Amino acid sequence: MAAVQQRLFGTNGVRFVPGVSHDLDFVIGLSEAVGTYFGGGPMILGHDGRNSSPALSNAAVSGLMSSGADVAEAGLVPTPALQLAAKSMGFKGGVMVTASHNPPQYNGLKVVGPDGVEVPRLDEQRIEKVFFERAQTRADWKSVGAARPEPSVVRNYINGVISHVNAKLVSGRRFTVVMDPGNGAQCVAAPYLADALGCKLITINSVVDGDFPGRGPEPTPDTLSELAGAVRASGADLGVAYDGDGDRSIFCDEEGRVLWGDQTGCLIADYVLEKRPGDTVVTSVSSSQAIEVVAKRRGARVFRTRVGSVDISRTMLERRAVFGFEENGGCMYLPHIPVRDGGMTTALMLECLAARGVAFSKAISFSVPKYYQAKAKVDIDRNRLEAIMKAVGREARGQVERVDGVKAWTDEHSWVLVRPSGTEPLVRVFAESDGQERAETLVKKFVKVVRSASR
Numbered sequence: 001m002a003a004v005q006q007r008l009f010g011t012n013g014v015r016f017v018p019g020v021s022h023d024l025d026f027v028i029g030l031s032e033a034v035g036t037y038f039g040g041g042p043m044i045l046g047h048d049g050r051n052s053s054p055a056l057s058n059a060a061v062s063g064l065m066s067s068g069a070d071v072a073e074a075g076l077v078p079t080p081a082l083q084l085a086a087k088s089m090g091f092k093g094g095v096m097v098t099a100s101h102n103p104p105q106y107n108g109l110k111v112v113g114p115d116g117v118e119v120p121r122l123d124e125q126r127i128e129k130v131f132f133e134r135a136q137t138r139a140d141w142k143s144v145g146a147a148r149p150e151p152s153v154v155r156n157y158i159n160g161v162i163s164h165v166n167a168k169l170v171s172g173r174r175f176t177v178v179m180d181p182g183n184g185a186q187c188v189a190a191p192y193l194a195d196a197l198g199c200k201l202i203t204i205n206s207v208v209d210g211d212f213p214g215r216g217p218e219p220t221p222d223t224l225s226e227l228a229g230a231v232r233a234s235g236a237d238l239g240v241a242y243d244g245d246g247d248r249s250i251f252c253d254e255e256g257r258v259l260w261g262d263q264t265g266c267l268i269a270d271y272v273l274e275k276r277p278g279d280t281v282v283t284s285v286s287s288s289q290a291i292e293v294v295a296k297r298r299g300a301r302v303f304r305t306r307v308g309s310v311d312i313s314r315t316m317l318e319r320r321a322v323f324g325f326e327e328n329g330g331c332m333y334l335p336h337i338p339v340r341d342g343g344m345t346t347a348l349m350l351e352c353l354a355a356r357g358v359a360f361s362k363a364i365s366f367s368v369p370k371y372y373q374a375k376a377k378v379d380i381d382r383n384r385l386e387a388i389m390k391a392v393g394r395e396a397r398g399q400v401e402r403v404d405g406v407k408a409w410t411d412e413h414s415w416v417l418v419r420p421s422g423t424e425p426l427v428r429v430f431a432e433s434d435g436q437e438r439a440e441t442l443v444k445k446f447v448k449v450v451r452s453a454s455r
Contacts, residue, residue, distance in 0.1 A: 009124040011308040011422025015108035018052045024059040031063025032136035038093045041069035046082035047097035048185040048245045051210035052107045057097045065145035072150035078185040078246030080341035081157035087116030098245040101218035118310040164336045165351045171198030173354040178202045178230045178239040183209040186246035217244030221258040228256035247340035248329040253360035262288035265325030266368045271352040273298035280321035287327045290369045306404035313338045372436040374443040376429045378450045391453035392418045416442040
């Protein structure tokens, strides 16, 4: 029997703890494999604000140059800014040094193609094959690549976002926005985007800090109490928070109520489909069933994929879908670039609210059907994962889907999804129903199953 190739790429790129699970030699070797895959440059490389990012960025530049690729160094930028640069500035591909929302000790590499989208899953495996077989191209002294700075990436990004919304309409509303970049990469872009759109801006956690001291790199309802309080205290129209690399955005309404990503994703989808009825939306199996209601209203179609922005983005390109979203706050807009983009999502939300002419809370209640969700995550030993998922499968009742993990519909409006994380040693449990108690009961039940099978 052929040996199964070891995997490096998870749900969204390669992630690890520098100096613990992998060192700089690993980054150089993997970057050489990436350069080999692309067959030379020019490549563009950027990094987020993590403490280890400058060192890893230098190692990645060295690896790419070693493979013969010329490299443009964007420096500290949001991930979607790097991806837009790869697409719009004539690069063969790009590498982003980031661990997105992971805890501060993590870092990683995300590889994007010339279309700005993360490379397909099969191409991830091709890069891994080059790495593990030590088949990297290594240039001689005459053909080693060169590096140069590329300072225009953030400006290119802000201009690109603004070009896809009605800036005059947004500016006319003079929104007051409380913005929480979470000490992450959007500190260098999102406030300037909001200012260009005529917003009165109040910022918190707006200085880049790789320790993420404000509220951590992952925006969730549990970590955004400061944002919600600032919105209420200032009388702002809305609040928005970003994750560590700036590709996800979580909003709160004018009442300080923090909204899950599929609520705001459905609102934007409804607005986009109102202008493009009959188009297509892509989302993952973990997102709310509310999108089917919204899509039906607009005569649109919904395609569901495995969890992971790569799968959604690539499906959007295949289906020419106008919009895609994840329940974690990641939204993709095809006319701009079909990748998660916290800045583009913010601009679309501002345009939507300006066009609807009502408060954020009313826009949600008018447009998005009400469902209730519960979520949990359970730390596991990866060696027990097969046993855990078998136990979950035995416990699943009703209609069962296995697109990603195990998703069981217990009645017409209630489902539970259990799936292993692709980036961390844990299992995530999601549930949704037309009642909060029912959703929480489903989560508790399957958390118990996971923990029992973990022993």
